[in-house]
Amino acid sequence: MIEAVDVWFSYRDKEILKGVNFKAEKGEVTVLMGKNGAGKTTFLMHINGLLKPKRGEIFIDGEKVHYDRKSISKVRRKVGFVFQNPDDQIIAPTVWQEVAFGPTNLGLNEEEVKKAVENSLKAVKLEGFERKLCNELSGGEKKMLSIASVLAMDPDYVIFDEPTAGVDAIGFKAIVDIIKELKSKGRGVIVSTHDFDLANYVGDKFVFMNDGKVVFEGYEPDFTLAAEIGIRTFAYGKIIIVPHTAKIPISDDIDFVAAMGYKAKKRAAEEGINIDINSAVLERSILRALEGHTVLLICSEEMIRTVKREVAKYPVKVEERKVEVYEVHKV
Ligand SMILES: Nc1ncnc2c1ncn2[C@@H]1O[C@H](COP(=O)(O)OP(=O)(O)OP(=O)(O)O)[C@@H](O)[C@H]1O
Ligand SMILES: [Mg+2]
Known part of the structure; x- marks a missing residue:
């Protein structure tokens, strides 16, 4: 620690x-x-x-x-x-020398230094850059090189x-x-x-x-x-997943309502809820959330896992509203 x-x-x-x-x-x-x-x-x-x-x-x-x-x-x-x-x-003047500097100073032998340099350059995707001059790299490449030099020392x-x-x-x-x-x-x-x-x-x-x-x-x-305290967090939207069997929680913080699949659309209609997103539902919900909005996504229970897996690939917060089972009364 x-x-x-x-x-x-x-x-x-x-x-x-x-x-x-x-x-x-x-x-x-x-x-x-x-x-x-x-x-x-x-x-x-x-x-x-x-x-x-x-x-x-x-x-x-x-x-x-x-x-x-x-x-x-x-x-x-x-x-x-x-x-x-x-x-x-x-x-150092060259990429190889730059990354080798740390491990050499730590007293590693030639073979170990070679291995450390190769592995670190691979980790930052700069394989093939060994002979390049550091001052000729782009800003992003220099950044990756500076990371490689630290990784090479295995701290x-x-x-x-x-x-x-x-x-x-x-x-x-x-x-x-x-x-x-x-x-x-x-x-x-x-x-x-x-x-x-x-x-x-x-x-x-x-x-x-x-x-x-x-x-x-x-x-x-x-x-x-x-x-x-002035920390920027706006690029952090949210998708609230609600199964179609639940009571649908509509509140002021919801910017868009999305319904995915037949059951969800039917459910929203039954409750008289206006749907904003009803085609290409998952993609458009993620897009809205990436813009910082809160999306309420109604979907069938079988789809919840798929939706969560897909959303997890993006910097979007997922909140799952637990099922408050909706009782279907036959008339
Ligand atoms: N070498 C220096 N000499 C005098 N003042 C300094 C020096 N380096 C930093 N400061 C001052 O110290 C304060 C804190 O700076 P620091 O760089 O630690 O902030 P930071 O949280 O890293 O900010 P940023 O998000 O902009 O990187 C600032 O007011 C800065 O002007
Ligand atoms: Mg700083």
Whole structure:
């Protein structure tokens, strides 16, 4: 576990961190969110020893970080840092040299270094780039290269500062996969991001920072608080799935009603509910939810699993209203 206890920091006389308490576990993805200037990057630089707190302590796997050379080099080995701007990180002329730098420094032999470089370049989809010059890569490619250099050292914890900023859909997917892979290998991942799609895809624990302090920590994000402290969450629509046998809950927060299949349409008609989406129902419901709307989707019980599986491929929240069985009275 990485733990920060009452960490204070200032740049010159400007106080930036005002008593941060934070924990991130191995095998979990901890997402750090907060508005611009909240202190996220400054804080992250403390947990791999790039900055020294003015007051407070950092513990890595229970071991207190001391700020001598030996302690810092141990911290750097355990905690990798992928910078927001890859130009702050890339130091070697060629892609191969850049990725080989870390494992070579760790004392790996030639064969091990080769393997580490190959595997990391594969993970970020930069196979075949070995001989390229780093300064000739595109912004997105540099980002992936900076991730590869960290992966090559196989750290126990990896910090990603705004990993998806300026990254296209393919890069986004690759970054999601890398984070999930690290987690499945039992590594601890800490991601600072403004990208709620990413947070939603990978996050286990959510930590919100505001004005130099941690103001929220939980396994479900608090959307109301997020909105209050300037965290962007709007790209997060919702589909409420209701089986056709249930009482259909119509409320003010529903933007669109969709009915999928004959039974659902019949049910809506019986209850006198106006249907907004009744063709290409699943696709159009997902599209509306991706735009941030709330869609009430009525479908037959047999379809619920299929619908949930399909919706799970997108950054849309699914809520299932449990069956309040509707009794059919014969007349
Ligand atoms: N090197 C520096 N010297 C002086 N002030 C700094 C320095 N780096 C950051 N700051 C200030 O510290 C505060 C916190 O910055 P930080 O980069 O940690 O925020 P952040 O939460 O990462 O923001 P963002 O979401 O924009 O990345 C800001 O007010 C910033 O101006
Ligand atoms: Mg930052």
